[in-house]
Amino acid sequence: MEVDEVVCLPRLSRVAVCGGTHGNELSGVYLVRELLKVKKEVMEEEEEEEPLSVLMVLSNPRAVQQCRRYVDTDLNRCFTHATLNGPTSGDVPYELIRSRELNATLGPKGSSAAVDLVCDLHNTTANMGLCFIAYSDCDWICLHIFRHLQRKMPDIPMRYIHFEVSNKESYSLDSVGKHGFAMEIGPQPHSVVRSNIYTAMKDGVQHMLDWVCFFNSGTIFEGECVDVFTMIKHIDYPRDSETHNITAAIHPQLQDRDFCLLHPDDPLFQTFSGETLRYKGTEPLYPFFINECAYYEKGIALSLARKRRVMIPAIRVQTEQERQAAAQESEEEEEE
Amino acid sequence: MEVDEVVCLPRLSRVAVCGGTHGNELSGVYLVRELLKVKKEVMEEEEEEEPLSVLMVLSNPRAVQQCRRYVDTDLNRCFTHATLNGPTSGDVPYELIRSRELNATLGPKGSSAAVDLVCDLHNTTANMGLCFIAYSDCDWICLHIFRHLQRKMPDIPMRYIHFEVSNKESYSLDSVGKHGFAMEIGPQPHSVVRSNIYTAMKDGVQHMLDWVCFFNSGTIFEGECVDVFTMIKHIDYPRDSETHNITAAIHPQLQDRDFCLLHPDDPLFQTFSGETLRYKGTEPLYPFFINECAYYEKGIALSLARKRRVMIPAIRVQTEQERQAAAQESEEEEEE
Numbered sequence: 252m253e254v255d256e257v258v259c260l261p262r263l264s265r266v267a268v269c270g271g272t273h274g275n276e277l278s279g280v281y282l283v284r285e286l287l288k289v290k291k292e293v294m295e296e297e298e299e300e301e302p303l304s305v306l307m308v309l310s311n312p313r314a315v316q317q318c319r320r321y322v323d324t325d326l327n328r329c330f331t332h333a334t335l336n337g338p339t340s341g342d343v344p345y346e347l348i349r350s351r352e353l354n355a356t357l358g359p360k361g362s363s364a365a366v367d368l369v370c371d372l373h374n375t376t377a378n379m380g381l382c383f384i385a386y387s388d389c390d391w392i393c394l395h396i397f398r399h400l401q402r403k404m405p406d407i408p409m410r411y412i413h414f415e416v417s418n419k420e421s422y423s424l425d426s427v428g429k430h431g432f433a434m435e436i437g438p439q440p441h442s443v444v445r446s447n448i449y450t451a452m453k454d455g456v457q458h459m460l461d462w463v464c465f466f467n468s469g470t471i472f473e474g475e476c477v478d479v480f481t482m483i484k485h486i487d488y489p490r491d492s493e494t495h496n497i498t499a500a501i502h503p504q505l506q507d508r509d510f511c512l513l514h515p516d517d518p519l520f521q522t523f524s525g526e527t528l529r530y531k532g533t534e535p536l537y538p539f540f541i542n543e544c545a546y547y548e549k550g551i552a553l554s555l556a557r558k559r560r561v562m563i564p565a566i567r568v569q570t571e572q573e574r575q576a577a578a579q580e581s582e583e584e585e586e587e
Numbered sequence: 588m589e590v591d592e593v594v595c596l597p598r599l600s601r602v603a604v605c606g607g608t609h610g611n612e613l614s615g616v617y618l619v620r621e622l623l624k625v626k627k628e629v630m631e632e633e634e635e636e637e638p639l640s641v642l643m644v645l646s647n648p649r650a651v652q653q654c655r656r657y658v659d660t661d662l663n664r665c666f667t668h669a670t671l672n673g674p675t676s677g678d679v680p681y682e683l684i685r686s687r688e689l690n691a692t693l694g695p696k697g698s699s700a701a702v703d704l705v706c707d708l709h710n711t712t713a714n715m716g717l718c719f720i721a722y723s724d725c726d727w728i729c730l731h732i733f734r735h736l737q738r739k740m741p742d743i744p745m746r747y748i749h750f751e752v753s754n755k756e757s758y759s760l761d762s763v764g765k766h767g768f769a770m771e772i773g774p775q776p777h778s779v780v781r782s783n784i785y786t787a788m789k790d791g792v793q794h795m796l797d798w799v800c801f802f803n804s805g806t807i808f809e810g811e812c813v814d815v816f817t818m819i820k821h822i823d824y825p826r827d828s829e830t831h832n833i834t835a836a837i838h839p840q841l842q843d844r845d846f847c848l849l850h851p852d853d854p855l856f857q858t859f860s861g862e863t864l865r866y867k868g869t870e871p872l873y874p875f876f877i878n879e880c881a882y883y884e885k886g887i888a889l890s891l892a893r894k895r896r897v898m899i900p901a902i903r904v905q906t907e908q909e910r911q912a913a914a915q916e917s918e919e920e921e922e923e
Contacts, residue, residue, distance in 0.1 A: 281833075281836075281859050282859070284832070284859070285859040285860060289860075318883075376776045376779055438776075440712045440776030440777065440779075440880055441776065441777075441778070441880075442777070442880050442883070443712055443776075443878060443880045443883075444833075444836045445836065445837070445839075445842060445878065446836045446837060446838060446839040446842060446857045447839050447842070449836055449859070450839075450857075450861075496620070497617075497780075500617075500780045500781065500782045500785055501781070501782060502782060503781075503782040503783050503786075506781060506782060506783070521782045521786075523617050523618070523620070523621040523785070524621060524625075525786075542779060542781065544776055544777075544778045544779045547654075547778070547779075
């Protein structure tokens with residue numbers, strides 16, 4: 252790729268904004284409800300089709316109803332190819348049924364019928380600001396949207412997190428779209444809605460949709476650099492070998508310091524009797540999801556990431572001519 | 588009462604420290620577990636009886652197991668005389684059974700067999716610091732303990748909240764003791780443990796137990812003044828009349844400002860469409876429990892209190908002679 256080359260990418264015609272994938276992460280729940288209400292009002296007033304199709308989805312309505320993360324199993328781990336396409340028998344968990352419904356509506360995952368972009372809304376109890384979480388560090392669409400939000404919302408700490416997982420193994424709802432990311436905002440206790448976090452999410456979604464409109468209408472987005480945090484490993488709490496109960500909490504000097512470099516021998520945990528346990532790794536890494544409520548049961552006290560700078564190229568939408576050429580090329584490839 | 592009079596009160600022989608009354612308020616859960624472990628170790632080493640009997644109680648073990656506030660119904664609303672003594676039939680909620688077990692162990696409520704002091708440990712998502720919550724504004728024991736903690740822990744914001752409810756109607760676990768209060772600490776998301784909050788609770792409980800030992804050994808505590816916040820009313824979220832869903836969150840200018848005077852016309856809520864709703868009351872009052880997670884279902888967005896200064900007298904423990912005289916007097920009263 253030459254430095255000045257502009258990468259041409261297909262138009263983003265269908266975008267899904269999903270909330271309530273975890274039923275007790277309330278910013279997304281209330282934002283999706285609000286956007287549905289506004290959309291209905293706009294539709295009723297204008298009665299004309301929108302140039303961009305935006306689907307607003309309440310992903311796990313039963314969990315939302317009960318204000319719990321999930322009813323039977325974590326919905327946001329159900330979108331692997333294996334789980335979506337495997338056999339079912341006996342008592343099928345509600346979330347497994349729901350994941351297939353969502354895959355039918357927004358996917359099928361990996362197919363040309365899938366929506367172009369999925370933005371799945373999440374909250375965390377960790378002090379993470381606004382994060383994009385994606386499976387790719389070379390999805391130029393997601394990365395450019397991220398940069399757009401960074402510029403438009405300078406007061407909100409913002410990071411791009413990369414989970415290095417293949418498309419087949421990717422497990423979350425956003426993996427169903429052609430492009431996708433989770434928009435994770437915190438700190439907010441689960442089952443609580445805080446105005447500042449709600450507003451940040453509302454603004455983030457609006458800027459994302461604006462960007463998609465700019466992109467579709469032919470704007471050229473210049474190439475630039477983005478800091479990407481690639482997840483390296485998780486660290487669990489110290490636990491009692493018999494009861495499996497945790498025996499320590501995140502150290503007060505680490506609590507709320509997501510994305511502040513953790514050095515070897517830095518305090519990591521404080522046991523309930525008052526002892527300090529230190530980070531035994533040899534490489535300084537960036538901690539995140541520090542003390543996330545929902546991860547106690549998953550055995551994760553925090554995650555650690557390596558930071559690196561990624562060059563993203565200039566991009567613009569394909570012209571109609573380019574689209575037809577690309578379609579023909581792809582047809583020919585299939586014939587071969 | 589003359590200014591210099593010292594009020595003599597019975598010795599506090601049995602104290603209960605309860606955690607996990609709400610199963611997802613984790614500071615108390617882990618603190619009670621830790622104290623039980625330490626106590627066991629001490630007992631094993633020393634094999635002698637403690638001068639003060641301290642009962643450590645995990646109040647709702649099933650809810651703790653499931654890391655939920657409660658299993659069937661809120662345990663901490665089950666301790667009215669009516670609920671403890673009423674008939675039961677059919678499917679009895681687990682917490683109702685458990686409340687009677689606890690009443691048998693720590694009470695019976697209102698009887699001379701009840702423990703002398705119950706300290707029930709709680710967490711809140713509200714930014715309340717450390718609060719005592721009690722049904723009395725003239726329980727000199729609770730008020731003196733509160734002043735002791737204020738002096739010993741100057742870095743922790745500390746308030747005394749008074750719920751004006753008769754002993755018969757009082758509903759919470761701490762009402763089972765002869766004296767009792769809830770120690771409420773926040774902000775902490777439910778189902779999460781934060782070191783700073785855990786440590787504040789641990790220190791608070793230790794200072795309380797120290798005070799009880801000082802008191803029992805004859806220390807005179809001087810009379811002084813305490814600010815008491817008496818609960819006046821609750822305010823619910825604005826809600827959709829059909830769905831009953833909330834339509835607004837606590838206003839960002841009010842969030843986290845517990846115990847900062849709320850004036851008429853101050854911002855109260857921000858609707859999900861961005862509108863500001865204001866406080867329509869005519870009297871400036873002190874807000875607390877602002878955006879407490881567990882109160883969404885109870886229809887409480889915040890509570891309001893009036894502050895006043897209470898004079899508490901000097902107190903000391905009764906001498907053995909005074910105790911016998913008091914016992915005889917009470918016997919004679921019963922005979923009349």
